[in-house]
Amino acid sequence: MGWDKMSNKIAFNTNFNSIDSLSITDSNGKIVYLVRYNPRFGNDKGNTYDNIIDKNILEAYPSLSQETSTVFQCIKKSKPIYKEGQKLYDNNGNPYFTENLTIPIIRSGKIVGTVELSKDITSIKDIENVSLLNNINKHKYMKISKEELKYSFDDIITVNDKMIENIKKGKLIADSPSSVLVYGETGTGKELFVQSIHNFSKNSNKPFVVQNCAAIPETLFESTFFGTTQGAYTGATNKSGLFEQADGGTLFLDEINSMPLHLQTKLLRVLQDGCIRRIGDIKDKKVNVRIMAAMNEDPKTALNKRHIRKDLFYRLGVITIKLIPLRDRKEDIPLLINYFLNYYNKIFNKKVAGITNNVGKLLYQYDWPGNIRELQHVIESSINLISDGYIDIKHLPIYFSDLNNYDDLNNYKSEEGTFSETMNFFEKEKIKSAMKISNGNITKSAKLLKIPRQTLQYKIKKYKLANK
Numbered sequence: 001m002g003w004d005k006m007s008n009k010i011a012f013n014t015n016f017n018s019i020d021s022l023s024i025t026d027s028n029g030k031i032v033y034l035v036r037y038n039p040r041f042g043n044d045k046g047n048t049y050d051n052i053i054d055k056n057i058l059e060a061y062p063s064l065s066q067e068t069s070t071v072f073q074c075i076k077k078s079k080p081i082y083k084e085g086q087k088l089y090d091n092n093g094n095p096y097f098t099e100n101l102t103i104p105i106i107r108s109g110k111i112v113g114t115v116e117l118s119k120d121i122t123s124i125k126d127i128e129n130v131s132l133l134n135n136i137n138k139h140k141y142m143k144i145s146k147e148e149l150k151y152s153f154d155d156i157i158t159v160n161d162k163m164i165e166n167i168k169k170g171k172l173i174a175d176s177p178s179s180v181l182v183y184g185e186t187g188t189g190k191e192l193f194v195q196s197i198h199n200f201s202k203n204s205n206k207p208f209v210v211q212n213c214a215a216i217p218e219t220l221f222e223s224t225f226f227g228t229t230q231g232a233y234t235g236a237t238n239k240s241g242l243f244e245q246a247d248g249g250t251l252f253l254d255e256i257n258s259m260p261l262h263l264q265t266k267l268l269r270v271l272q273d274g275c276i277r278r279i280g281d282i283k284d285k286k287v288n289v290r291i292m293a294a295m296n297e298d299p300k301t302a303l304n305k306r307h308i309r310k311d312l313f314y315r316l317g318v319i320t321i322k323l324i325p326l327r328d329r330k331e332d333i334p335l336l337i338n339y340f341l342n343y344y345n346k347i348f349n350k351k352v353a354g355i356t357n358n359v360g361k362l363l364y365q366y367d368w369p370g371n372i373r374e375l376q377h378v379i380e381s382s383i384n385l386i387s388d389g390y391i392d393i394k395h396l397p398i399y400f401s402d403l404n405n406y407d408d409l410n411n412y413k414s415e416e417g418t419f420s421e422t423m424n425f426f427e428k429e430k431i432k433s434a435m436k437i438s439n440g441n442i443t444k445s446a447k448l449l450k451i452p453r454q455t456l457q458y459k460i461k462k463y464k465l466a467n468k
Contacts, residue, residue, distance in 0.1 A: 020098075021118045025071050027111055029057045063089045067171065074102040074114045085121070087159060097121050151195040157339055160329035161450070166193070166321055173319050174201040179271070180292045181256075181316045183299065184323030187373030190294040191254060193323060197292065198250045206249030211242055214258035221263050223279055225270075232280020243276045246289045256316065257295040257307040264312045271315040291316060298322070326368040326375065330430070333364055336372060340379040351388040359391055364429060366400075428463045431456070435465065 024033035031052055052060045057071045064086065066072040074081045081102040088096055098118045105113040153167050173180065174197050182190045191210065198208050216224055227241030242251055256264075270276055271291060275284040293316045295302060302308045308316075326333070337355060345352055355363070368374055382395040430449065438444035446456040460466055 019117045020120045023116050023118070024105075024113060025057060025116070026113045027075060029069070029071055029075065031055055031057060031060060032113070061088055063087065065168075067168070070100045070102045071114050071116060074104050074116075075111060078104050078106070078111045080104065150199060151192045152199045153196045155192060156189070156196065157335050158329065158332050159335065160324060160332055162324050163329060163332075166323065167196075169319075169321060170197045171200055173197070176319070177290055178318040179290070179316050180319045180321065181299070181313075182292070182294045182321045182323060183297065184294075185325045185369075185371055186296050187371030188323040188325060189372055190296075190323060191252065193321065194250075194252050194292045194294060198252075203249050203290070207246045208250050208252065209242055209246040210252045210254060212254045214255045216259070216263075218260065218263065222266065225267070226276045227278040229278050229280035232278075236280060241276065241278065243270060243287045243289055244285070247287045248289075250290045250292055253291065253293040253316075255295060256293040256312075257297060257302045261306065261309055264309045268309075268312060268315065271312075326371045330364055333375070334360075336375055337363065337379060340376050341383070344380055344383045348383060350383060350386070352383050352386055353388065353390055355391045356393070358393055359396065362393070362396070424463075427459070428465070431459055431463065431465060435460075 022033075022035050023031055025031050031054065034053055057069055058064055058066070061069075066076075068086065070081045070086060081100070086098050086100060088098060097120070099121045100116055100118050102114055102116040104111045105115060153171065156163065156167060158164060158167075170193065180194070180197065182193055184190055195208060198204060211224070223239070223241065225241045225243060227244055228236045228239045230236060230238045253259075270287070270289075274288065275286055277284050295308070297305075297307065299308075299313060299317060299320065303310060303313060326336075337360075341352055341354065344350070363375070363378070370377070378397060378400055379391075381397045382391045385395045431445070434445040434448040435442075438448060442456055442460070443453055446453045449456060
């Protein structure tokens with residue numbers, strides 16, 4: 001059966017009000033059929049029919065990978081992929097966003113290709129209507145109960161390049177038995193990231209045990225980690241320690257740099273040979289545990305300040321992952337705000353629509369020493385003071401106003417504005433920051449921003465930044 005006849009047999013029932021393109025690929029991701037219902041979609045981005053047809057989807061769109069491509073997700077799972085978002089780049093390096101419905105074509109029980117409907121959601125109206133990123137949609141239905149909450153990489157809200165690389169790295173090493181050390185400032189989401197690695201691994205159904213190393217009394221260290229046998233001391237019972245509880249799975253040691261150095265020594269033997277001995281026992285027991293650890297300072301600082309032993313670091317830091325502070329990934333702030341608004345609207349049964357432009361500017365300019373955790377606190381605090389409408393300056397926590405020294409906060413004119421205006425402000429601030437770092441050098445600024453020089457020149461003119 002030819003591709004044209006096969007495509008005619010497929011019936012589509014979607015929630016899209018309109019679609020911008022329809023494409024068909026074979027089972028290897030090669031584009032064999034393409035039609036654009038919106039001539040602006042693709043053509044104005046440099047992706048013309050002749051440039052794409054007969055190319056593999058990853059060749060036609062180099063910013064995609066097999067993990068992020070909805071076509072390859074569909075091929076891998078042999079199931080439809082509903083309303084998934086993708087971030088792509090045009091020939092000028094500008095990002096644009098699509099929402100896709102991808103359906104497998106199956107013959108004789110085997111997948112022979114895919115059909116994909118795509119809608120350009122880059123326009124602000126569409127972004128507001130259909131929720132820009134997959135993450136935001138998924139988080140609306142996140143379980144509230146902490147006991148039931150299971151983090152995965154889908155729970156990491158980001159469009160930051162470094163964080164996306166961290167996610168790729170986390171997935172790549174998920175099945176490795178090697179130890180992992182995740183480090184970053186307080187509030188950057190270290191436990192979320194560690195649990196995501198565990199849940200992405202083949203041992204996701206095995207134990208995941210968490211221990212805050214700053215909370216262990218020295219006198220209880222050995223019994224906590226290694227367990228006890230009955231009669232070892234007065235009142236002692238047969239009790240497994242953390243290593244036995246995590247056998248076959250993951251033991252997450254949070255704030256490892258808070259553990260006294262002499263206690264760190266006692267962990268080395270287990271890490272070296274995988275054996276523990278309960279207090280009062282005469283026999284060793286073999287355990288199969290993957291160790292993941294986290295600390296709130298970079299390894300060099302921790303080693304120089306003797307917060308962690310070198311030999312322990314070499315055991316724990318076989319794989320290291322640095323989480324980026326929020327002040328260095330400000331492009332994620334609108335997405336995080338949207339998520340926390342949805343999250344607390346559901347918990348508090350409210351209908352808060354968003355934030356005013358002025359609040360958006362303040363949240364963007366702030367350095368966020370408490371990172372995502374602090375942003376979450378600010379949104380939670382503010383949403384308690386309003387039932388619907390928009391969060392304004394007067395709803396922000398008092399400490400937040402004091403810390404930022406905004407003497408005239410209450411004199412700000414309330415301005416709800418549009419999502420487009422807020423995003424333009426964020427982009428303008430990003431460009432101003434890059435220009436400042438590069439002393440006004442456009443070529444260097446473009447490299448920092450990872451966009452073509454011509455694109456930056458256009459945006460400088462657009463935002464009237466030439467003399468700033």
